[in-house]
Amino acid sequence: MKTLKVGLISFAHGHAYSYLNSFLALPEVEIAGIADEVLSRVETVGSTHGIPLYEDYRELLKTDIDAVAICSENVKHAEHVIAAAEAGKHVICEKPLGLSVEEMERMIEACKVNGVQLMTAFPCRYLAAVVNAKQAVDAGEIGDIVAIKGTNRGSMPGQWFVEPHLSGGGALLDHTVHVMDLMNWFTGSKVTEVYAYAATLFHEELKVDDAGMIHVRFASGVFGVLDTSWSRPKSFPTWGDVTMEIVGTKGQLFIDSFAQSNEVFSDAAGKGAWSFWGDNMDHYMVKGFVDALLSGKPVPITGTDGLRSAEVALAGYKSVQCGQPVSI
Amino acid sequence: MRVAIVGCGGLGNVHASSYAEMPGVTVVGVCDIEEEQVRRTADRIGAPAYVSYRDMLEQSGCEVVSIAVQSYLHKQLAIEAAEAGKHVICEKPIALNLADAREMIDTCRKNNVRLFVGHVVRYFPEYAQIKHQLENGTIGRLGVAHTSRIGGHPGHARAWYFDDACSGGVILDLMIHDIDFIRWAGGEVRSVYSQRAASRELDYATATLVFESGAVANLKAQWGYPGPFTTAAELAGSGGVIRTDSSRSASLQIRKTEASASGGPFVEVPQSPGYESPYYIELLDFINSIREGREALVTAEDAYKALEIALAATESARTGKAVMIGQDTRKAESV
Numbered sequence: 189m190k191t192l193k194v195g196l197i198s199f200a201h202g203h204a205y206s207y208l209n210s211f212l213a214l215p216e217v218e219i220a221g222i223a224d225e226v227l228s229r230v231e232t233v234g235s236t237h238g239i240p241l242y243e244d245y246r247e248l249l250k251t252d253i254d255a256v257a258i259c260s261e262n263v264k265h266a267e268h269v270i271a272a273a274e275a276g277k278h279v280i281c282e283k284p285l286g287l288s289v290e291e292m293e294r295m296i297e298a299c300k301v302n303g304v305q306l307m308t309a310f311p312c313r314y315l316a317a318v319v320n321a322k323q324a325v326d327a328g329e330i331g332d333i334v335a336i337k338g339t340n341r342g343s344m345p346g347q348w349f350v351e352p353h354l355s356g357g358g359a360l361l362d363h364t365v366h367v368m369d370l371m372n373w374f375t376g377s378k379v380t381e382v383y384a385y386a387a388t389l390f391h392e393e394l395k396v397d398d399a400g401m402i403h404v405r406f407a408s409g410v411f412g413v414l415d416t417s418w419s420r421p422k423s424f425p426t427w428g429d430v431t432m433e434i435v436g437t438k439g440q441l442f443i444d445s446f447a448q449s450n451e452v453f454s455d456a457a458g459k460g461a462w463s464f465w466g467d468n469m470d471h472y473m474v475k476g477f478v479d480a481l482l483s484g485k486p487v488p489i490t491g492t493d494g495l496r497s498a499e500v501a502l503a504g505y506k507s508v509q510c511g512q513p514v515s516i
Numbered sequence: 517m518r519v520a521i522v523g524c525g526g527l528g529n530v531h532a533s534s535y536a537e538m539p540g541v542t543v544v545g546v547c548d549i550e551e552e553q554v555r556r557t558a559d560r561i562g563a564p565a566y567v568s569y570r571d572m573l574e575q576s577g578c579e580v581v582s583i584a585v586q587s588y589l590h591k592q593l594a595i596e597a598a599e600a601g602k603h604v605i606c607e608k609p610i611a612l613n614l615a616d617a618r619e620m621i622d623t624c625r626k627n628n629v630r631l632f633v634g635h636v637v638r639y640f641p642e643y644a645q646i647k648h649q650l651e652n653g654t655i656g657r658l659g660v661a662h663t664s665r666i667g668g669h670p671g672h673a674r675a676w677y678f679d680d681a682c683s684g685g686v687i688l689d690l691m692i693h694d695i696d697f698i699r700w701a702g703g704e705v706r707s708v709y710s711q712r713a714a715s716r717e718l719d720y721a722t723a724t725l726v727f728e729s730g731a732v733a734n735l736k737a738q739w740g741y742p743g744p745f746t747t748a749a750e751l752a753g754s755g756g757v758i759r760t761d762s763s764r765s766a767s768l769q770i771r772k773t774e775a776s777a778s779g780g781p782f783v784e785v786p787q788s789p790g791y792e793s794p795y796y797i798e799l800l801d802f803i804n805s806i807r808e809g810r811e812a813l814v815t816a817e818d819a820y821k822a823l824e825i826a827l828a829a830t831e832s833a834r835t836g837k838a839v840m841i842g843q844d845t846r847k848a849e850s851v
Contacts, residue, residue, distance in 0.1 A: 335713055399732060403722070417659065421756045435738070
């Protein structure tokens, strides 16, 4: 069996823990190292799994790994992706891919020039409900798509996510990209116009927006709207949601991605909770990345997909400034 | 109180039934240009039937007229009633343009009669509870809200709904319910952006309202939904979330094993029963407002504001631009 040697750069984004577990579950993957400028963040996972640690990611890139997973702060994605590409490593990068269109184009170009693949981490494409909905739409079960309403509501993440010099934006950036990627994927069309509103409404002390509503119009004429707010209070039974209602000419469908959950009422927790029991989307996304690299096929979600989604959020901030739709 | 009703369609009959059981209220006339329709309603509640609105105004001795006809006829019938000295209770939307709405309000004031508009959502207990809890501070400051109102296309039963010039389409006829509710809950609206797709099968609209407070709401309305009529709302605030969903509040499920008329293997009828219908509570509030000389829970000026926002949404959907609200700063006045 061919083996893929994988390294991870930065655990700043908590998704790194889940991606690591997904890689570890695959017998064809060897985790060859973890780099993090804050070593204390990764010491436990390093010792638990016997993984070599690096304080400087450039040292990790000098090893013979085949690929890296990058979960650094948004503002560092470009530096890390381009360095990995120049070291000849394939890349899976946490979303949002970058903080400007120009930056993301440079990342994509660096990977192309160096003959490595770039995948954007959009695990929602691997939700079983999403996969089945896509098949239903492609089979024409609801006719042509007319409109989409989505939500990616969440809890306020704190940490570097709310520091604009590290995150590059608030809820509108953080939570536009997942469902926007799904909208792009389902419509097969490109967003041409964006209207958005963003504000700090739930946590007054924040330096970034925590509420967002973003409308898009696609070249195909389809329109969509998405709530990106970190609006789930501490008392809410779960962290947030990913929903998408697609209205078609011959029917409609509704995806409630985490509806596969039990209701748990525990005095110890002090509130009711929705406990998810559905399939692990990260596992299937990571497997998709690994399978593509081992078989020499294109990765299932590209850097361009990451750009097409992030550029909508970036245009959204321009719309917030002028109070009117802006063109892409 | 002597009440007459014009329009004996679905809502006219709801009005008739509500007044018929209301203490101290007598239905002294029902009117419709469709003779068979007016006869059915008249027989059902035991009231005189009229096919001429003018005759009913002159002969029935009514003090109040309840208007439940096509939206584009609201203004004409309301003004005739006001000029005949009758109080007016009118179904929503108040009118299809602001000039008509203002003329109705002004004519009623000039003739010293009251004008009420049936924004009934304020009287639905689940929505009233949201308003109450928001005011109590249960969820802190309002941040982001959603509303949804979806059902079959009424145009297939009554073709005038297909014509924007008669009904105003899904925004003016259906979304306006949630526009009034969300303005009641969230305060005055600063701007509206909307997108809409309309055909004979589907009239779908999504509108984002930004409030003067900085809060934001997305309202969705749909005719041509392939499922039962459903309403839902979520209000998220700085200290909590309130949600309501009619599809999850059916307190009674009746399932019968025999085949339905449509040929299905079973019949399923979800219900959410209550002792008094929201329409009854609304009409009683209007009647008591006349009796007691007080404001109702929803005023004619509220109806004007809801229309203003609905028209802005319609314009935004047409032009693709966000529309600013509140150039008209006239203070709400009692009518």
